[in-house]
Amino acid sequence: MPLLNRRRSAAKRAREGREHRRRAPRRPRPRAQSGQPPIISVEDGTVVYPGGHVGLDRITLEIGRGEFAFVVGPTGCGKSTLIKMLIREIEPAAGRVQIAGKDINELDHNRTPYLRRRIGTVFQDFKLLPNRTVYDNVAYALQVIGEPRSQIRRKTPEILRLVGLQAKIHNYPDELSGGEQQRVAIARAFVNHPPLLLADEPTGNLDPITSIGIMQLLYRINRTGTTVLVVTHDRDMVDKMRRRVIALEEGRLVRDEDASGYHDESTREFAARMRAEMGVGDEGGTNGDH
């Protein structure tokens, strides 16, 4: 019987969702800034892959402007699907996805690139262009939006300094360590100063110390007012971050909790606390925080 249940079409279940929603545990979330719509708003987002596998099952969540939130869950729970849905790499079979109050799946397809320019995205495998230097990789994001060359020359070294890679701007990605490559990816995602930054397993390939460095960098970006949504399977790390945590399991949202009290710490305090809680040393991993 449960098997049969799972086989019912996701769209059908989405139609039945109204009743379900009443039963589902939901925590009302105050909008971060009154008057403005939340930066991310997903209502009953359902993704069905070709072949019938349900990637996301009626996910409903809202993320306010300026939040730093985590999405956790085991492999295959739909975390990456969520990211892909938010940047419209896949479209939901049912439900509504709004970014800054706009339903992204109602956009014309040739507007999708403009949506992606407003969202910085960081991937587990970095997705750097292998035949370009660090500088050119970051500059490409600016060239894409038609930034004048003088601006590119100014902004690119600036952001690379922020991520602590000023010494390696002329290196190619394969000459960098994993942590450094991820920093380049973050620099590229953030160089346009998008209002939203999505990170899909940004520390998935990195050791704990480097991971804290990356998290510290993301936190620094968050402190500039950018909303940061980090997807990770590393529950341990997330628990110590003391931020809002959204847990997914088999495509369903099973937990959405906020840990308050740590929202105003400085990036330095943040890194120190993280290192203490993770039980790793003080040396390394803090590039750029001079």
Place this chain on the structure above:
Amino acid sequence: MGRIAFFLSEAIRALRRSAAPSVAAIVTIVVTTLLLGVLVPVLRASESKATEVREQIGLQVFLYRDATKAEIEALDKELAAIPHVAAVEYCSPACAKRELADELRGDLEGSIQELNSNPLPPTFKLELDDADNLEAVRAALTPPNSAGKPTPISAAIDPPIGQDRENATKIREVTGAVKIVLLVIAALLLIASLLLVANTIRLSIYARRREVEVMRLVGATNWFIRWPFMIEGVIVGVAGAGIAVGILLLGKVTIVDPLADDFALIDNLSTMGFAPLVAMLVAAAVLVSALGSGITLRRFLRV
């Protein structure tokens, strides 16, 4: 302006970074352009030769030697009125003898002069508007009589008509076949070269599909991604066509031109000029490689 410079530098960067596929693409274009460059003039020449032969096909209507002047004049008018007959020319026995002497100029010329009488009959030569209408004209000349037997329209005509020109039909058939064969060869060659070029381009783009994916994720519009690839295609096309034209020019100067000096035949072949040929080849090469890149990219640009 800045954007064009950017696309250009992107294209050149891609060419430099992926030298091997670029060279493969250029070589492919060189080979196909060379093939086309040699075959197009050859096809054109043989086609025009075939047309020339076809144009020479006509009908000869032989008359009895005792045909009267009145009969001949009446027949002249009748012949001219037959549909598809473009021109009618009367050739008296004396004229026939002159022509024969012309044809046999040289060794046999003397033997003609030795004839003490003219055995040649008077002739009407009919020029047709198209060789395909040969049978129609022949039928008009010999409509069936009441018994259903073909009978010449005039008593002066010595049947059968155009018997010694029976090979005209064969020429017509052969030239028609040659035309079709040439067309098929040209079409096959064109298709083969298009597929070859498309495949080479596909490979070089496939090798860079991850790059295209990253560009899309960063928010590049499809045309922003596509332009450098198209410009790359244009550069490859120009380079390939340029090399091919260079080789063709070399071949023309060292092989064809000396031959043309020695043999009037080659010079006489009405083929296309070198300049229009080169223009056509370069345009085709550039178009194919640029469009090939642009179209192949579609697969990887789908959102």
